[in-house]
Amino acid sequence: MERRHREHAVDGRTLHTCHPCRRTVPYRIYAVVHTCGIVALMYHHVHSLLTANTPLIITCLLLLSDIVLTFMWATATCLRFNPVHRTEYPENYAAQPEDFPKLDVFICTADPYKEPPIMVVNTALSVMAYDYPSDKISVYVSDDGGSSLTLFALMEAAKFSKHWLPFCKNNNVQDRSPEVYFSSKSHSWSDEAEKLKLMYEDMKSRVEHVVESGKVETAFITADQFRGIFDLWTEKFTRHDHPTVIQVLQNSVTDMDDTKTYIMPNLIYVSREKSKVSPHHFKAGALNTLLRVSGVMTNSPIILTLDCDMYSNNPVAPTHALCYLTDPEIKTGLGFVQFPQKFQGVSKNDIYACVYKRLFDINSIGFDGLMGPNHVGTGCFFNRRVFYGGPSNLILPEIDELKPDRIAKKSIKAQDVLALAHNVAGCVYEHNTNWGTKIGFRYGSLVEDYYTGYRLHCKGWRSAFCSPKRAAFCGDVPKSLIDVVSQQKRWAIGLLEVVFSRYCPIIYGVKSMGLLMGVGYCQYAFWAFWSLPVIVYGFLPQLALLYGVSVFPKSSDPWFWLYIVLFLGAYAHDLLDFVLEGGNYGGWWNDQRMWSIRGFSSFLFGFIEFTLKTLNLSTNGFNLTSKTNDDEEQSKRYEQEIFDFGPSPMFLPMTTAAIVNLLALVWGLYGLLAWGQGVVLELMLASFAVVNCLPIYEAMMLRKDEGKLPKRICFLAGILTFVLIVLGFFFLK
Ligand SMILES: O=c1ccn([C@@H]2O[C@H](COP(=O)(O)OP(=O)(O)O[C@H]3O[C@H](CO)[C@@H](O)[C@H](O)[C@H]3O)[C@@H](O)[C@H]2O)c(=O)[nH]1
Numbered sequence: 001m002e003r004r005h006r007e008h009a010v011d012g013r014t015l016h017t018c019h020p021c022r023r024t025v026p027y028r029i030y031a032v033v034h035t036c037g038i039v040a041l042m043y044h045h046v047h048s049l050l051t052a053n054t055p056l057i058i059t060c061l062l063l064l065s066d067i068v069l070t071f072m073w074a075t076a077t078c079l080r081f082n083p084v085h086r087t088e089y090p091e092n093y094a095a096q097p098e099d100f101p102k103l104d105v106f107i108c109t110a111d112p113y114k115e116p117p118i119m120v121v122n123t124a125l126s127v128m129a130y131d132y133p134s135d136k137i138s139v140y141v142s143d144d145g146g147s148s149l150t151l152f153a154l155m156e157a158a159k160f161s162k163h164w165l166p167f168c169k170n171n172n173v174q175d176r177s178p179e180v181y182f183s184s185k186s187h188s189w190s191d192e193a194e195k196l197k198l199m200y201e202d203m204k205s206r207v208e209h210v211v212e213s214g215k216v217e218t219a220f221i222t223a224d225q226f227r228g229i230f231d232l233w234t235e236k237f238t239r240h241d242h243p244t245v246i247q248v249l250q251n252s253v254t255d256m257d258d259t260k261t262y263i264m265p266n267l268i269y270v271s272r273e274k275s276k277v278s279p280h281h282f283k284a285g286a287l288n289t290l291l292r293v294s295g296v297m298t299n300s301p302i303i304l305t306l307d308c309d310m311y312s313n314n315p316v317a318p319t320h321a322l323c324y325l326t327d328p329e330i331k332t333g334l335g336f337v338q339f340p341q342k343f344q345g346v347s348k349n350d351i352y353a354c355v356y357k358r359l360f361d362i363n364s365i366g367f368d369g370l371m372g373p374n375h376v377g378t379g380c381f382f383n384r385r386v387f388y389g390g391p392s393n394l395i396l397p398e399i400d401e402l403k404p405d406r407i408a409k410k411s412i413k414a415q416d417v418l419a420l421a422h423n424v425a426g427c428v429y430e431h432n433t434n435w436g437t438k439i440g441f442r443y444g445s446l447v448e449d450y451y452t453g454y455r456l457h458c459k460g461w462r463s464a465f466c467s468p469k470r471a472a473f474c475g476d477v478p479k480s481l482i483d484v485v486s487q488q489k490r491w492a493i494g495l496l497e498v499v500f501s502r503y504c505p506i507i508y509g510v511k512s513m514g515l516l517m518g519v520g521y522c523q524y525a526f527w528a529f530w531s532l533p534v535i536v537y538g539f540l541p542q543l544a545l546l547y548g549v550s551v552f553p554k555s556s557d558p559w560f561w562l563y564i565v566l567f568l569g570a571y572a573h574d575l576l577d578f579v580l581e582g583g584n585y586g587g588w589w590n591d592q593r594m595w596s597i598r599g600f601s602s603f604l605f606g607f608i609e610f611t612l613k614t615l616n617l618s619t620n621g622f623n624l625t626s627k628t629n630d631d632e633e634q635s636k637r638y639e640q641e642i643f644d645f646g647p648s649p650m651f652l653p654m655t656t657a658a659i660v661n662l663l664a665l666v667w668g669l670y671g672l673l674a675w676g677q678g679v680v681l682e683l684m685l686a687s688f689a690v691v692n693c694l695p696i697y698e699a700m701m702l703r704k705d706e707g708k709l710p711k712r713i714c715f716l717a718g719i720l721t722f723v724l725i726v727l728g729f730f731f732l733k
């Protein structure tokens with residue numbers, strides 16, 4: 001069989017190759033089989049609707065759920081249509097140091113207490129130390145928390161970098177986040193390393209001390225040039241209301257290490273102006289400010305965006321991206337190169353399914369065979385031009401200094417450059433401009449990453465997925481269930497904002513990008529809709545079982561087998577996707593469990609909050625995911641893979657479902673033994689749910705630790721179960 005293997009070479013040297021996954025053809029064949037199964041199922045539903053031998057409400061709800069499942073299956077199938085794997089050969093990238101393009105790195109942080117400044121420091125250091133000409137790198141840190149603590153930490157980072165960079169480059173260190181390097185046990189320590197370690201610990205304790213004490217004491221400021229800056233933090237300065245602060249902490253033109261051998265990259269602290277009366281558009285707003293500030297100062301053609309918790313783990317990551325971004329054959333239409341988010345410190349079987357294998361790996365290679373992966377917010381190299389209109393229609397910004405192809409020649413410390421930088425970071429700057437609508441990161445959704453990437457694809461830009469063997473970017477995962485479900489609730493709301501906008505992928509997306517890309521994007525957009533089938537299948541058949549009503553075909557009925565085949569097929573397919581992309585079985589099991597947990601919590605509550613927001617009954621913003629884990633008990637539970645619940649109404653529906661399923665199973669088994677007749681499918685479903693719910697029963701009854709399910713939730717779930725059973729009496733009997 002013909003295998004389409006594509007190879008891209010410049011001057012006879014291969015920069016990257018792309019080949020289709022081997023599973024493509026079997027997947028396509030199976031897709032046809034599964035489609036036939038679904039058609040049959042729909043026929044069956046319509047038939048039961050017409051002949052009405054089960055209560056109407058049951059058939060309707062099941063039909064509706066199956067329509068959602070079918071739609072979601074179709075979206076997944078689009079992304080299984082042509083998955084590809086790419087490889088880059090950074091060693092073949094032959095540019096001389098002076099010919100490397102300039103690179104602007106954006107790092108976002110927003111709260112020194114949820115995102116410890118020492119973490120921001122490590123992220124910044126990891127990119128400053130890239131194997132890349134240092135005079136070409138400019139690191140911009142956006143601080144939406146407007147915190148002097150973060151600024152102080154970055155000053156310390158600048159000082160430490162003068163030792164850290166030479167050390168990494170002389171010793172070819174691979175872990176360029178000092179925290180990771182110094183806590184790893186896998187290498188022997190030279191004297192030099194020991195000395196540096198002390199220096200790092202010293203810096204870390206200073207930073208942590210300052211954060212703890214909540215303010216920067218003058219005694220801590222060692223460099224005279226920075227002494228006056230902290231005076232900006234007056235009484236009136238709050239995180240929601242303050243002037244712009246832009247501070248050049250390191251300048252590649254003047255700063256070198258102590259031995260005067262290495263040039264230091266630019267490091268710039270930016271905290272945009274905030275005022276309670278101007279909307280600031282969360283992260284998208286922060287990134288747009290950085291786009292303009294960096295545009296005024298360095299205007300590099302290539303931009304890397306990072307969240308403060310994603311340090312760079314691979315010193316040649318930028319060269320991997322350059323293999324695509326500088327390839328003359330594809331570069332004009334190439335908008336961005338996306339790396340997957342990878343995580344460290346994940347428990348053995350990833351209990352909360354936080355590595356998001358489907359999101360970051362499986363779907364990405366699926367998209368990559370079409371127009372390219374969606375943007376996931378961090379670890380992404382952009383072509384600056386992408387933010388200014390489609391590949392062939394440039395939209396000019398309001399001032400010449402921001403034109404994407406302008407070459408910035410002036411010093412970043414020049415008075416007029418700094419003045420303009422302050423101006424473009426002001427909170428009224430965007431009024432009556434195209435920022436957020438046609439230029440820059442797009443506003444209007446809490447998932448600005450998904451939304452912006454989507455709009456760029458609609459404009460005709462392509463992207464490439466780059467996943468080197470040594471992970472390029474690593475971050476932390478949330479370590480308690482409440483953090484996980486809250487994060488995903490925010491995502492669900494953001495995605496619903498896209499669905500109910502004029503840019504809904506099912507219409508606008510399909511029109512602009514074609515069927516496969518458009519429907520593929522729906523996989524995320526319609527995420528919250530999963531809650532419907534999850535809830536219906538989690539309650540309805542079980543309640544019916546309690547009243548002896550059978551909603552599925554009996555085991556003697558040929559339709560019975562259709563259910564079995566569709567269920568097994570869908571789950572086996574999912575498992576296969578997972579394992580072929582390097583997952584383990586335990587991880588898959590937890591992933592599918594988290595899927596149903598999300599359905600009962602994040603997605604359901606996302607729907608509710610989105611509705612309230614639309615009706616103007618509530619305003620909810622961007623709730624940061626906490627990145628501190630100083631709760632030792634909690635960390636221990638995470639390592640041991642014990643669920644950590646805690647008090648939240650989001651756990652109520654799933655606790656109720658756990659109780660209902662257990663009751664149904666017991667009742668059904670009793671029926672089977674007592675009367676020798678059983679409703680097999682219902683029983684199978686309930687047992688599957690009960691096995692999935694084991695940690696919930698444990699957390700309700702057997703545990704005493706802080707992470708158990710609070711009594712109040714168990715009690716309410718009991719009441720809710722009772723209510724459902726009573727309701728069932730009226731609707732199902
Ligand atoms: O007003 C804000 C809010 C957030 N952030 C930054 O946004 C990033 C992501 O926030 P986080 O709380 O870590 O959210 P996650 O859910 O972990 O992030 C995922 O989802 C976000 C969209 O909801 C994307 O922006 C992220 O890249 C993606 O990793 C962090 O660096 C924050 O500092 C800001 O700069 N300003």
Ligand SMILES: [Mn+2]
Pocket residue numbers: 307309625
């Ligand atoms: Mn994050």
